[in-house]
Amino acid sequence: MHNEGFFFQAFVYLAAAVISVPIAKRLGLGSVLGYLLAGVAIGPFGLGLIGEEGQDVMHFAEFGVVLMLFLVGLELQPTRLWRLRGPILGLGGLQVAVTTALLAGVALAVGQPWRVAVAVGLILALSSTAIVLQTLAEKGLMKTEAGQSSFAVLLFQDIAVIPMLALMPLLAPSTLTTDGEAAAGHAAAGHATTWIDTLPTWSQPLVVLAAVVLVVVFGKFLTRPIFRIIAKSGLREIFTAASLLMVIGIALLMTSVGLSPALGTFLAGVVLANSEYRHELEGDIEPFKGLLLGLFFLAVGTSIDFQLIAGNPGGVAAIVAILVTIKLVVLLALAKVFRMGLDQSLIFAFALAQAGEFAFVLVSFATQNGIFSQAVAAPLIAAVAVSMALTPLLLIFAEKLLLPRVGTTEQMEKAADTFDEESPVIIAGFGRFGGVVGQLLRANGVKATVLDLDSDRVELLRSLGMEVYYGDASRVDLLHAAGAENAQLLILAIDDSGKILEMVETAKKHFPHLKILARATDRPDAYALFDAGVDQVYRETLDTALRAGVDAMSMLGFRTFAATRSAHRFRCHDEESLREMASVRHDKQRYLSRARERIRMLEETMKKAHQETAEQRSVGWDVDSLRLEFGGRAPGDAPSSAEDPSADAR
DSSP: OTTSOHHHHHHHHHHHHHHHHHHHHHTTSOHHHHHHHHHHHHSTTTTOOSOTHHHHHHHHHTHHHHHHHHHHHHTOOHHHHHHTHHIIIIIIHHHHHHHHHHHHHHHHHTTOOHHHHHHHHHHHTOOOHHHHHHHHHHTTOTTSHHHHHHHHHHHHHHHHHHHHHHHGGGGSOGGGOSHHHHHHHHHHHTSSOSGGGGSOGGGHHHHHHHHHHHHHHIIIIIHHHHHHHHHHTTOHHHHHHHHHHHHHHHHHHHHHTTOOHHHHHHHHHHHGGGSTTHHHHHHHHHHHHHHHHHHHHHHHHHHOOHHHHHHSHHHHHHHHHHHHHHHHHHHHHHHHHTTOOHHHHHHHHHHTOSOOTHHHHHHHHHHHTTSSOHHHHHHHHHHHHHHHHHHHHHHHHIIIIIHHHHOOOOOSOOOSSOSSOOOSEEEEOOSTTHHHHHHHHHHTTOOEEEEESOHHHHHHHHHTTOOEEEOOTTOHHHHHHTTTTTOSEEEEOOSOHHHHHHHHHHHHHHOTTOEEEEEESSHHHHHHHHHHTOSEEEETTHHHHHHHHHHHHHHTTOOHHHHHHHHHHHHHHHHHHHHHHHHHTTSHHHHHHHHHHHHHHHHHHHHHHHHHHHHHTOOTTSHHHHHHHTTSSOTTSOOOTTTOTHHHHO
């Protein structure tokens, strides 16, 4: 059953996800718990469709965490990250230090040696970045104070993994720290066989620093010209390949110098947060991140050793209970110290009250270094997996039972310091049409998120200080990334009528609340857009043509006001006609009949308006009437000598 090849395994994992996750979401349990339960169902202690190879899948699926941290970095501009330095260092640092101390104290109290106790405290102090961020994002809590504080703690924990890996060999018993045995342990753990270990000790920190600087320089100065060249190819799959290549390359670089690949890609994401290619990168990588994270959660579910739990249920339950209790107490205390409200404190504490995925790596590393025996490692791994699986349930408990009874009435949403930009308007296309609309809105203080597929234009406009991003607005993932859920208007200003219809269909399906304003080349385009449900259609040459008509009438002797009012009447009649003709255009006879009738009505309307104007002899907007209204001179005329004593002298 376990040797039927890659396609069978892929089918099992995909079927488990497709069946379980929608059910879990319908029951209000969230996708993470759905994945975990599906993993249990197909694992060795469920249907037995997945065996020991599930552990290998987990190592592959951990790349989903790397992609997730990259996307989180893209949402954090460096200035916003700097504003989070207090929670990252203060809240995150205190959480790791205090939790480690308390858990180590419990381990000492039950008779474990101090080396084992310290290792246990360090390992269990970490929380699950993948589960927490995914669960909070699904519940819409990432923008709350609890969500941002949770992210700050998780980021510090990811950074803390690096010194923890360095500290583990120092905790090994002296009898197992000979050079040969240590090297064997490191090699087995897969963390110390990189080329950097062959360098002199004094040079290793310099190499690590150089790798970090290389990532920053690459993201700051090289990605834009590279992505601009790739974007000119017009091939979306090449852009996607380049995005994945960049992330994988950075992950490999970080791993080769002994750093966390997730930390490296997070740094790259922060550097690229201001890039015009940010939304396109998000749209390309998001599907891979989602699939790999789902695979990771499935692998966690399959890894839960129910045989071990059944053999020692009291021991595993005790570890989980102690772990969750200590973390809840520490997190609630820190939330109070940092003056978080009660609602936010409860969400923050229950979100982070589990162990994390890095615990699997650290337990393996500690075992290989002789710190743990298998008798200690096995129940620890089981407790870690169980605590991760309990996280969605703990949050449901907090939301459904605790908050309604003991929570405050404060708002969950935090208005300021959100991670993502939210603009009321999204403009697709910033050429000769969209550029005028965008500049008018900007001049009046209306911020718009602009998407354009011309990489050269994007580069030019960004050099002028405009917020323009490279991307195809017909992609629903890109619209998500651009904030379409919270926008009010979508302005479609590209010059491809077929693409505009595709965008309208996407927006109507996924963002029905958006009001859509679309550019049309001619009447047939306008008809199709009305049929598609567009709120307002703008034929690109209509206003310019009417302006030309007004100028022509003025040059022929018509009064300015009369010509302008005539153009306004013509426009109103034409737009009314456009909507009416759209409904009958498929019936040729009826269409021609209505068109002739509309032409006759237009001529009669204009003739009547001309007669009324002649009778009223309206002189609005003409120079003579303006002189009368403004006391004998029009605005812009030179002042008379009576008004300006210096006039005679001049």
